[in-house]
Structure formats: C-alpha cells, structure tokens
Amino acid sequence: MPEIRLYDTLTRQKQPLRTPEPGKPLTLYVCGPTVYGRAHIGNARPAVVFDTLYRLLRHVHGPDNVRYARNITDIDDKIMAKAVAENRSPQAVAAEFEAHYFADMAALGCLKPDFNPRATEHIAGDHGMIAMIEALIGRGHAYEANGHVLFEISKFPGYGALSKRPMDEMIAGARVEVAPYKRSPGDFVLWKPSTADQPGWDSPWGRGRPGWHIECSAMIRGVLETDTIDIHGGGLDLQFPHHENERAQSCCAHGGAELARIWMHNGFLTMGETKMSKSLGNIITPGELLAAGWPGEVLRLALLSAHYRQPLRWDDALLRQSERVLHKWHHEARRVDEAELQKVEFGNLFDPLLNDLNIPLYISNMHSVVPSISIMKGIENLNYGDSPGDNDISRSILHLLGKIIGLDLDRNKSGYIATFLSDEQEAQVELYIKARSEKNWDLADAIRDSMAKDGIALSVNRHGDVIRRLI
Known part of the structure; x- marks a missing residue:
C-alpha cells in the first residue's frame, strides 16, 4: 500500500499519514461555511481541494476506511443580522444558503461528505458544546464572567504553536473585543448570552449560544467519535484564530490529546494581487460563474491548477486555459468501468498525489498520457473488449486518472461540447x-x-x- 505524506502546518514539515487499522478509519474534518450568503469561488477552493484528498484516501485505503466531515455553521451573529435585516428567521436564512452551498459544491464535482454536521445539532448532549465547556471549566482552563464563558489562553502553554505568532501579534490580529470581564485580551468566548429575540439554549450559565470556535471542536468529537483525528483542513485564513483556538480548547478538554495529527491549509485565491474576500467586495460566486456558462468541471480544474498551499490568481485567462485542457481530454479519454480503477497500477504517474497532494504535477503527468503508448503496468487487468489498441489503453488510463481528482472525462459527453x-x-x-x-x-x-x-x-x-x- 503506498504511503501518503502531507504537509503539517503545526510541525512545518511533511508527515506520513497513518495506515488505518481495523475498525479505526482515517478521519478528515474540514471547516465548512457560515451560511449567511452565497459562497464565493475562494470559499470553494478548500471544498474542492479536500474533496480531492478525500477521493485519494478512498482510492488508496478503500471507501470503508475513510470518514470525512465538513460542517455547517448555522448559528452566528452574521446570520442573525441578515435575518433581522430581511425580517426572516435565522433558521430560514441558514437553510437557504446551506442549500445553495450544497448545490454549488456538487456542481464543482464535490462528493457528499460522510457527515455534514450543523452546529445547532451539537450544542447539548454528552459530547456537545455545553458538556465540553463544562469540562474546560472543571479543568481550570475556562471561566465564567458576566454571563459569558471564556477560554483562558494563559492556561495552555502550547497556545500559538499552530500559527507561530508572538502573543501580542495574535491578540492584535484576532481583533478581539475589549471587555472588562476578560482576564486577558486574548481570552476567547466559548459561550455568550442571548437576548429574548435572539436564538438561545439553556445552559448552566443562563440562556445563550456558543462561540464560533467551540462549535467545530464539539462537532469533530460528536461525528468522528475520537479525540484525535487524522487530518484537519481549511483555508489559510482559518489558521488563526479559529484553528489555533480549536486546538487549544480540544487539547485542554481531552486531557492533552492533540486535536489533529496533521493540519492542512490551502492558500488564498486572489483577484489580481489582492486576496478575494467578501469584506473587500472583490468576489465572484460559483453560481455566477455557472450562470455565465462556465462548466463546473472547468471551475474545478481551475481551482486545482496551483498547488493547494500556494496562492491562486483567479481570472478569465485561467478559466480559458482550463477549458482548453478539458476539451482536449474529453476527446482523448475513453470511459471504463469505475470498478476497474482499483485494478490499475499507476506507477510514478500517481506519485505526485502521494507527495503532499501535488495536483499540478499529477495534471502534468495526465498530459503525458495522451501521446503515450502502453506506459502503465497492470494493463492486462482492464476489460477493454476485443483486442484493444495501444491508443485505446492510453485513452482509458487518462479517464481513470481524471476520476481520481474528480474529473469525469468522457469524449462522448455531448453536454460539455455544447457549452464549448x-x-x-x-x-x-x-x-x-x-x-x-x-x-x-x-x-x-x-x-x-x-x-x-x-x-x-x-x-x-x-x-x-x-x-x-x-x-
């Protein structure tokens, strides 16, 4: 079985991924959207990157040995603000944009994760947010003040190890709320009170709602059923404060157990030289791009065209180039039964994915297949019918290689040609x-x-x- 090595943000080096043991599947958690508006194409990058990793893990270790969770944050001040502005319930706002998100990611070829936990489903219960907050208070890592519960960062010596930032820089970068009840400006909210017209849940500290960071820690424990998962993924913007705080509270709630063996972060999308973000207003959504006639797989290939840890410049030139590549592949590839995928030894063409998910090099290898003749091992295992030619074999291999990264290459796919x-x-x-x-x-x-x-x-x-x- 091939070894997969992934770059770990915590150690700043590539780490081998463990081999799943019987009854202990590989676990992957990726931070999903806060559903108060349409996701932009930059938000889609982690969904596509980690969907590709999910596909790789399933290919190498088998679908039964992988569990993937991507959450939905459906309780948040931005959701509540939008609900008030539009005279709707927060639940209606969250449900609308959750549906948009699922549809957009499906259009980009993303598989449905094994779990899509919603934050509101994990507030109460044995492994819910309230229980985790109680554990943190009991262990001396959190304190109650003015109806709030806050994590005390000075009580966790490892705070800052993930983002590698000095404490004063972290406090400034977190844009923390100045509050007299905090013991330190960097202490972050685990629970906060709700007014009568805001969503709220009963708790030992009064009616309220969770802070953002505690949500993911509780959902991880709740759906993946382990204190330490194998991979925690998300965008680079989540490294601090969100993932730093997740790691701190989970380690402290679980007796020092690390939250993740490997932390992975994808780079930003840029419009020109500027990071794409809603706050800057320089965004475009998958829905807008799809409506403009760009096929979902063109958007997917464009998002995979740079190494996941590097920034990616988004523009029409990137889309046109991705469309040219896909149009060529669609006419070169030959469909084979998906069950045959497990029978092929991909040799060194497959190696880039094993080495920190190097998709650009893998794509380069896909280009090399088109003119190649019988370059793979294991060809005799494929069922091509009567006496296939070498060109048929190369076409079929190209189709299989595409499937692994979520591209369904089919030279008879008339729908794609019609868009072209x-x-x-x-x-x-x-x-x-x-x-x-x-x-x-x-x-x-x-x-x-x-x-x-x-x-x-x-x-x-x-x-x-x-x-x-x-x-």
Whole structure:
C-alpha cells in the first residue's frame, strides 16, 4: 500500500499519514461555511481541494476506511443580522444558503461528505458544546464572567504553536473585543448570552449560544467519535484564530490529546494581487460563474491548477486555459468501468498525489498520457473488449486518472461540447457530418477550413466520431 505524506502546518514539515487499522478509519474534518450568503469561488477552493484528498484516501485505503466531515455553521451573529435585516428567521436564512452551498459544491464535482454536521445539532448532549465547556471549566482552563464563558489562553502553554505568532501579534490580529470581564485580551468566548429575540439554549450559565470556535471542536468529537483525528483542513485564513483556538480548547478538554495529527491549509485565491474576500467586495460566486456558462468541471480544474498551499490568481485567462485542457481530454479519454480503477497500477504517474497532494504535477503527468503508448503496468487487468489498441489503453488510463481528482472525462459527453461551441458552430459541425456521410468532400473540407480559422479543429477518429478541438 503506498504511503501518503502531507504537509503539517503545526510541525512545518511533511508527515506520513497513518495506515488505518481495523475498525479505526482515517478521519478528515474540514471547516465548512457560515451560511449567511452565497459562497464565493475562494470559499470553494478548500471544498474542492479536500474533496480531492478525500477521493485519494478512498482510492488508496478503500471507501470503508475513510470518514470525512465538513460542517455547517448555522448559528452566528452574521446570520442573525441578515435575518433581522430581511425580517426572516435565522433558521430560514441558514437553510437557504446551506442549500445553495450544497448545490454549488456538487456542481464543482464535490462528493457528499460522510457527515455534514450543523452546529445547532451539537450544542447539548454528552459530547456537545455545553458538556465540553463544562469540562474546560472543571479543568481550570475556562471561566465564567458576566454571563459569558471564556477560554483562558494563559492556561495552555502550547497556545500559538499552530500559527507561530508572538502573543501580542495574535491578540492584535484576532481583533478581539475589549471587555472588562476578560482576564486577558486574548481570552476567547466559548459561550455568550442571548437576548429574548435572539436564538438561545439553556445552559448552566443562563440562556445563550456558543462561540464560533467551540462549535467545530464539539462537532469533530460528536461525528468522528475520537479525540484525535487524522487530518484537519481549511483555508489559510482559518489558521488563526479559529484553528489555533480549536486546538487549544480540544487539547485542554481531552486531557492533552492533540486535536489533529496533521493540519492542512490551502492558500488564498486572489483577484489580481489582492486576496478575494467578501469584506473587500472583490468576489465572484460559483453560481455566477455557472450562470455565465462556465462548466463546473472547468471551475474545478481551475481551482486545482496551483498547488493547494500556494496562492491562486483567479481570472478569465485561467478559466480559458482550463477549458482548453478539458476539451482536449474529453476527446482523448475513453470511459471504463469505475470498478476497474482499483485494478490499475499507476506507477510514478500517481506519485505526485502521494507527495503532499501535488495536483499540478499529477495534471502534468495526465498530459503525458495522451501521446503515450502502453506506459502503465497492470494493463492486462482492464476489460477493454476485443483486442484493444495501444491508443485505446492510453485513452482509458487518462479517464481513470481524471476520476481520481474528480474529473469525469468522457469524449462522448455531448453536454460539455455544447457549452464549448456556439449554436452556430454546432450547426456547422452537423453540416460537416452530413457532408461527409454524403461523400461531399469539397463541402466538408470547406466547413473544416472555415472552422479552423475560428480556432476549432475538426477531425475524425478511427471509430468515425467527429472530434472538436481548440487550436
């Protein structure tokens, strides 16, 4: 079984991922959205990156040996503010944008995680937020003040190890609320009181609601059923304060057990030289891009085009390049049964994914398959029918390689071609096909030459299919 090595933010080096033991599946948790508005394409990057990691883990270790959770934060001050502004309930706001998020991520080819816990489902109960806060108070790591419960960061010596920031810089960077009841400015809220018109839950400290950070710690313990998970993922913006605080409170609530064996963070998307963010207003949503005619798999490939830890510049040039690549692959790949995926030895073509999820190098290897002939081992295990040619084998391998990173490459997928060519161009292709069937070679050649001037090459493969390519 191949070894997977991933870069750990805590240790700042690549770490081997443990091999799952019987009854102890690999566990992956990724911070999901706060559902008060449509996710922008930058928010989609962690969903796509960690979906790809999830696919890799399932491929290497088997679906039964992986558990993936991605949460929904459905109680938050931003949700409540939007509800008040629109004269709706917070539950209605959260439900609307949760549905949008699920639809958008599905359009980008993301599998449904094994668990999609909602914060409001994990407030009470044996492993809920209230129980965890009580444990932190009992262990001397948290204190009650003015109806609030706060985590005391000075009581956790490892605070700051994840983000590697000095304490004064962390306090300044956290934009913490100045409050006289805090023992230290960096102490963060675990529980806060709710007014009569705000959502709230009964607790030992009065009616209130949880702070943001405690939510993920409780959901991790609740759905993945372990104090220490294998991988905790999210965007770089969550490294501090969210993940720093998650780690601190979980370690202290669970007797010193680390929350995650490996912490992974993806880089930002930028518009030009500026980070994409709602606060700056320089965002575009997957919904807007899909409505503009960009296929979901083009958006997915664009999001995977840079190494996940590096920043990614988002612009139309990136989308056009991704569309060109996919259009080529769609016409080169040949579908095989997904069950055959487990039978192929991918050799060194597969290695980049094992080495810290190096998808750009893996994509480069996919490009190398197109002109290659019989470069893989294990070919005899594939069921191609009667006496496949070397080119058929390479086409099938390309399809399998695409499946691992969530790209369903199918050269007969007419829906994709329809999004690529205009109606007028498709009409010309139909005339080209008709002319060839009638052996009107002069007309067929004239149509082919005319389309070539528009940057579209027409050719015919040995099966008689007309192939459209950008040139």
